[in-house]
Amino acid sequence: MSNAKYNNTSRRDFLKIAGATGAAASAFAIGGCAMGPSGTGPRVVVVGGGFGGATAARYVKKFGPDFRVTLIEPQTSYVTCPFSNAYLGGIVDLNTITHGYSGLSKIGVHVVHDMVTGLDGAAGTVTLSSGKVVEYDRLIVSPGIDFKWNMDGYDEAASMLVPHAYKAGSQTVLLKKQLEAMDDGGTVIIAPPGNPFRCPPGPYERASMIAFYLKNHKPRSKVLILDRKDKFSKQGAFTEGWKRRYGNMIEWVPAKDVGIISSVDAGARSISTEMDTHKADVLNFIPNQKAGKVAHAMGLTGGGDWCPVDQITFESSVVPGVHVIGDAAVIKGMPKSGNAANSQAKVCAWAVVQLLSGATEVEPAVTSNTCYSLVSDDYGIHVSVIWKGTAEGYKKTSGGVAPANMDDAFRKAEAGYAHGWYANISHDIWG
Amino acid sequence: MKKALLTTALGVAVLFTTPALAGSGGATPSAENLNGALLASGCVVCHGQGGDSQGHIPSIDGLNKFQMVNALMEFKSGARKGTIMPRIAPGYTDAQIEAIASEIAGN
Structure with missing residues (x-):
């Protein structure tokens, strides 16, 4: 085991970062x-x-x-x-x-x-x-x-026009303002990052929550997900939930059909691939990480x-x-x-x-992860895993995604639990 | 310098034994981790500090150890229905469930 290196007197690890004397x-x-x-x-x-x-x-x-x-x-x-x-x-x-x-x-x-x-x-x-x-x-x-800036022509300046909103704060506020300013009938494009990235269900919960906003305020609009992957987290549970709450409002396109993204034009709010150019009314581009x-x-x-x-x-x-x-x-x-x-x-x-x-x-520890995603205000889905630690990594001992085809009461209970999870974990962390 | 600092730190460490550490059974690796404080720290993210939940998720601070072990064993066996607990409980050994219940409910 590679801990307790108290006697390590080697200076190989001596680090001095430029600017800090x-x-x-x-x-x-x-x-x-x-x-x-x-x-x-x-x-x-x-x-x-x-x-x-x-x-x-x-x-x-x-x-x-x-x-x-x-x-x-x-x-x-x-x-x-x-x-x-x-x-x-x-x-x-x-x-x-x-x-x-x-x-x-x-x-x-x-x-x-x-x-x-x-x-x-x-x-x-x-x-x-x-x-x-x-x-x-x-x-x-x-x-x-x-973020890995400057791939796909997307840099920090571009994020002021086309928010990634994948570090919460001013970016999230910017994306919300753009959604509010959009006309009914518009298209919101979400471009999730390639693996590995923070919060695997995040972009798909985002599609859900944007659809929830649009359904209430701009019902002729559409959410198009142009993915850099051919599958995603909680895919079955999200897909079922989207159908049940939003009909065809959300369309997910896998990487194999999107093609390789070659550029993002922040001014035009468009994404170009090797095959096509997709023009959005609101574009949420999430860079690789x-x-x-x-x-x-x-x-x-x-x-x-x-x-x-x-x-x-x-x-x-x-x-x-x-x-x-x-x-x-x-x-x-x-x-x-x-x-x-x-x-x-x-x-x-x-x-x-x-x-x-x-x-x-x-x-080695036994530890866990519980993640709720909101499909709608009354529709939550979980994924939960228990792991046993080993020197090679974490081995799952139980867990899984919310089961398919459960009734509305089950989904509504899980939406409530999502809020409960947030309240309790926030309290556990920040007090 | 590092060596000197650590000697000081360890010297101080000898002077206090935290309650949490006292129950850890030392640092010898074993087949299953029975550290109640660490195991139960996963429960609070949903059920709240000490099992006192804010919001929709049921509080578990009113359960005694027997009730808690019983509920977890029922979730584990599938006898008790739920949304997420039937997914979580089978991940723990019986001894770990006992350790979790002791930590949250007391002995």
Whole structure:
């Protein structure tokens, strides 16, 4: 097992990121943060305040109450991707899916709103954009995703005209405004990313929620999904639900019939393939993905797109003492989902507390993922999996997708449970 | 430097044993993980902290250990119907179900 590398004195992993100079940084005081983390125990620093990071901070404190936990997150509030589609559908407001960090401060986590610019794995420090240097005994990084810009002619500037809305916040608001401005009878095109990507059912729940909005407000309109895959998550359950609630309003075209997307014209809101050009009234192009920017800046991807990790402790295969969780990490058998990140964070928090309390080995965990998607306001579908951890990845012990041909009462119950899941998991993470 | 830091950290660690760790049975790998705190941490995402659910999903904080084991074993065997629990319960061994119930309901 590749954990507990306390005696590793190698300097191979010594990393200095351009722009972060130790000498300059050490001259800075802890600006504006007189209070540190509560406790007198080992220092765990968590980078990223989303589903993975915020959960990790909370659960290190839960499993090791005397541990000193610092969470570093640039934003003062976090808008979740889960339920951002329900916002597009008009089912929840933005406030419902926005969370602050006071709940973590209350339990003694030191929350620092700053950006990590550098990692020194040998010294056990991270450097922040303010110049501050933070020491850790173990570091947990949950960087989320970044996009592979400039493929298909889609870049950050294009996303201001053609939103991806796959990091929730201003992009989600932009997409909703475009839907509201569209005339009845228009066509909304969604172009889901190729594998692997965050939240496999996400683009298809989005199609559902956009159709829900259109059915209520612009019923002559259409949703066209031009996919880069030939199958998708919960496909049978979505397809059944679409038929039952929206008739033929949603059309899904598999990659084999779409062809290879050659370009996106943001000004014209069109997508060109090797076969055709598709013109949209609202275009939602979701680019292909890789680990979040900070993971690359910290040297945790080992030159690849994602972060390789030990499958039991999620300790980085590249930099010892650093653990990577969530969408950015390669955790075999698990999807890149908010609930999976929450589960990984708990497993990781447990491992980190044990390792910093003298353990040399960590027991593989049994863990889970539950994901609800809304097809309509009264129609929910689940997928749930229980896994047993092994050194090679996560082996399913049970689970599955919501069964086919269930009655409306069953689907309505699951729509209610979707809201319940959101309320409870948000509370579990941000308080 | 790293070595020195960790020595300090471990030195501190010896001074406290968290309640959660006290029940972990050490770090020896075994065939099945019976860590109740970690196993039950998966339940709260739907059923709420301590089983106190906000919203539509049933709360489970009113169940005693016997009732909870019974419900989970019935979901596991298929005797009890549900939307999602019949998918989830079979993923756990009987001993893990016992550990989960102990964690949430107490002994």
